[in-house]
Structure formats: structure tokens, C-alpha cells
Amino acid sequence: MxxxxxxxxxxxxxxxxxxxxxxxxxxxxxxxxxxxxxxxIPDREPIADTAFVVMKDYANGFFYDMKYATEDNFLKKTVYDCPDCMIRQEVADALIKVNDSLATMGYHIKFFDCYRPLDVQKAMWKIYPDARYVANPNTTGSIHNRGGAVDITLVDHEGKELDMGTGFDHFGEEAHHAYKDLPEQVIINRKLFKSMMEAFGFNAIRTEWWHYNYKGSSSYKISNFKTECD
Ligand SMILES: [Zn+2]
Missing domain, CATH: 1.20.5 (Single alpha-helices involved in coiled-coils or other helix-helix interfaces)
Structure with missing residues (x-):
């Protein structure tokens, strides 16, 4: 031919x-x-960098307290069937780098939330329609819906959380990065956390010390598949 x-x-x-x-x-x-x-990485299959990975299957050395798979969240409802942290692979790779660097100082990342299906975003917005704290699913949606954002904190080797001044999902100015009326150790902890995340391509947002967006992840598509445990 x-x-x-x-x-x-x-x-x-x-x-x-x-x-x-x-x-x-x-x-x-x-x-x-x-x-x-x-x-x-002999145990890992090469996959497209836009694919999602389940963090616990992809890497060791992380801690988990996936709040929306429990009732211990601002919705007071369990909205995830599965407590797995799913995230885009390139975001996961960047988090591994942060975690490896933190480990040399005796700290690790603990996850509260990762990828969030759009339907869950809609449920959150229905309960709490305040764009300062919940991204509007009818306009831009959240970077969580795109698999490019994480809600996290730092823990020591035993899994004990470092004091960040407020709990996760504290909707108030005490959780803002600019709020400085906090104990000196809290300021030090937040500063270390933010500088480590920024060093590996993550951006903080003004109102939540626990939320980080990976650079360029607003270009990922919004997703709505449910996370399912094995
Ligand atoms: Zn978040």
C-alpha cells in the first residue's frame, strides 16, 4: 500500500x-x-500526568483524617463514601517532594481533603453559600473539583498535629494568613508550612491556612466521579 x-x-x-x-x-x-x-520507581506503572492517583496506594509517609468521610466537618454530614485521598498525579508528585523535605525536619503532611466531586461541592454550597469559604459550583467551582487542591496540615512522626491556631474549616479571620494575633509558635508553624508548600509549586489562599492549590491546576477539567474504595 x-x-x-x-x-x-x-x-x-x-x-x-x-x-x-x-x-x-x-x-x-x-x-x-x-x-x-x-x-x-520499580513498583509504579507510568501513567498520564493528568490522571488521578489514590494517595495511599501511590506513596508512603503521609497521614490521613479525611473529614468529609466522617460527620466531623462543617456540614455535620458524611458526604464521601470512601476516605481515600484522590489527586492528580503531578500534584501527588509535588506533595511527595514536600513531604520528603518535611521528613528531614521530623514532620509529615496530614490530609483533610483532596479531590472533591462537583456534586459534593453543590451539596456544600446549598448548606453554606458563602463564597469566602465555599467555592460556588455554579460559577468557577473549586480547584478541589479539578483534583488540584488539598486541605492539609503538618504532624510529627507520631501523627500529632502542629498547632496552627485554629482547627480545619474554622470559618473566621483567625484562620487567615494575615491574622497575626496568635502565639509565636503558631506563627512559626504556619510560616514553615507555607514556605515549604510554596517552594514546591503550591499557592496559599488568603482565608484558609490549610488550603493549597497546585500551580496551573485551574486548567484541569472539573470532575464529578465518585471515589470508591476497593
Ligand atoms: Zn480546600
Whole structure:
């Protein structure tokens, strides 16, 4: 078939060859990159960086208290069937880097919330329609809905939380980054937390010390699949 095409359109054939060569080059680059990943992390299958991963299956060394899988949240309702933290792979990779650096200081990341389906965002908005604390699902939605935001804190090796001044989902100015009427140790803890997150590509938001968006993650698509436990 290709020979017939070559005889009938020599120029087109050359172009095809060039394209084929380019594809081959790209394929070998992808293979080289995949090989590198496989060699560095032998237990992990290479997957697209826009895919979601379940954090506990993807990496060790993290702590979890997934608040929306319990009634211990501002909704006073369990809104997740499964307490897994799901997140985009490249966000997970950045969090692993933060956690590895924190571990050298004796600290670890503890998750409160990760990916949040759009339907859950709608349920939250219905109960608490205040855009300072809950992103409006009818306009922009939340970066949580895109798998690019996390609600987290820092714990020590035993899992004991560092004092951040307020609890998770404290809707008040005491939870704002600019609020400084706090014990010195709280200021130090928040500063360490924020500087470590920013060093690895995360951005803080003004009103919640526990919330971080990964850079560029507003370009991820909003998702609405439910997290299901095995
Ligand atoms: Zn959040």
C-alpha cells in the first residue's frame, strides 16, 4: 500500500517518511522517559500526568483524617463514601517532594481533603453559600473539583498535629494568613508550612491556612466521579 502511494506521489511519500521518523523519535523519547520512571520507581506503572492517583496506594509517609468521610466537618454530614485521598498525579508528585523535605525536619503532611466531586461541592454550597469559604459550583467551582487542591496540615512522626491556631474549616479571620494575633509558635508553624508548600509549586489562599492549590491546576477539567474504595 505504501509502495503504491510512493510511486503515485513521491513528494507526499517523502513527507510521510519525515513524519514517520519524527514519530519514531518521539516514541523513543517517551520510551526513554518511561524507562527512567520505571527504573527509579520499580513498583509504579507510568501513567498520564493528568490522571488521578489514590494517595495511599501511590506513596508512603503521609497521614490521613479525611473529614468529609466522617460527620466531623462543617456540614455535620458524611458526604464521601470512601476516605481515600484522590489527586492528580503531578500534584501527588509535588506533595511527595514536600513531604520528603518535611521528613528531614521530623514532620509529615496530614490530609483533610483532596479531590472533591462537583456534586459534593453543590451539596456544600446549598448548606453554606458563602463564597469566602465555599467555592460556588455554579460559577468557577473549586480547584478541589479539578483534583488540584488539598486541605492539609503538618504532624510529627507520631501523627500529632502542629498547632496552627485554629482547627480545619474554622470559618473566621483567625484562620487567615494575615491574622497575626496568635502565639509565636503558631506563627512559626504556619510560616514553615507555607514556605515549604510554596517552594514546591503550591499557592496559599488568603482565608484558609490549610488550603493549597497546585500551580496551573485551574486548567484541569472539573470532575464529578465518585471515589470508591476497593
Ligand atoms: Zn480546600
Amino acid at each position: 505504501i509502495i503504491v502511494i510512493c510511486f503515485s506521489a513521491l513528494f507526499a511519500c517523502d513527507t510521510q517518511k519525515a513524519e514517520h521518523k519524527e514519530t519514531e523519535k518521539q516514541d523513543s523519547l517517551v520510551m526513554a522517559e518511561s524507562k527512567q520512571v520505571m527504573e527509579e
